[in-house]
Amino acid sequence: MGSIxxxxxxxxxxxxxxxxxxxxxxxxxxxxxxxxDTPGFDTIIKEIKPAPFSWAYSTITGITHMIADxxxxxxNSNILLKIGKTNKVKIYISYPSDYYIVRYWPKSCIGDPNxxxxxxxxxxxxxxxxxxxxxxxxxxxxxxxxxxxxxxxKGTKGYANYAFYYSLE
Numbered sequence: 001m002g003s004i005x006x007x008x009x010x011x012x013x014x015x016x017x018x019x020x021x022x023x024x025x026x027x028x029x030x031x032x033x034x035x036x037d038t039p040g041f042d043t044i045i046k047e048i049k050p051a052p053f054s055w056a057y058s059t060i061t062g063i064t065h066m067i068a069d070x071x072x073x074x075x076n077s078n079i080l081l082k083i084g085k086t087n088k089v090k091i092y093i094s095y096p097s098d099y100y101i102v103r104y105w106p107k108s109c110i111g112d113p114n115x116x117x118x119x120x121x122x123x124x125x126x127x128x129x130x131x132x133x134x135x136x137x138x139x140x141x142x143x144x145x146x147x148x149x150x151x152x153x154k155g156t157k158g159y160a161n162y163a164f165y166y167s168l169e
Contacts, residue, residue: 024095026066027053027160030143031092034083046081050145050160057156073140073163077110080140081164088131091162097145100125107138107167138167 027050035043051070056063073080083089102123109115123130125143133139143162 024156025055025057025064026050027055027145027147027158028094030145030160030162032081032083032089032162032164033092034086034089044083046083048081048162048164050162053158053160055158055160072113072116073142073161074105074110074112074115076163077107077140077165082167083164084167084169086132087134088129089164089166091125091128091130091143093145095147098148099146101144101146102130102141103144104133104139104141104166107140107165110140132166134168136168138165138169140165 029050030048031045032048033043033045050068052068054065054067056065058064070076102125103120104123105115105120109119112119130141130143141164144159145162146159147157149157
């Protein structure tokens, strides 16, 4: 084999490896900003880790798929990020998702497994902003981000859920 062919094979292998090494191997964290609309109240920025999630990405040997399970937010509300004194939140995710599904439950549903699929409401998200209910009682929010592909990288896709507690109290 000539030296030009060997160089071509090495360049091809390096390009192939660099494509796979740039894969996004876990879903990104969500950054949430709130207090945007309250006079005299600074914007607060917090990070929320994804849980649960399902994520797939391409490797040289095929597709790697991982699933991370966790408690439902209604069962784990004591460790959720707690926000208040605002009527909207802005979310930031480093790799924008294809779409979001935002569900929320009143705090009276905390600890009730029957409430998971029965007592939630959905809310729209526009320009990465969620308008929150203007009521005194608390709510558990779940933001599900879905990626059909990430940055156009074939084989990288999945979903991730992010949760927080909101109350005006």
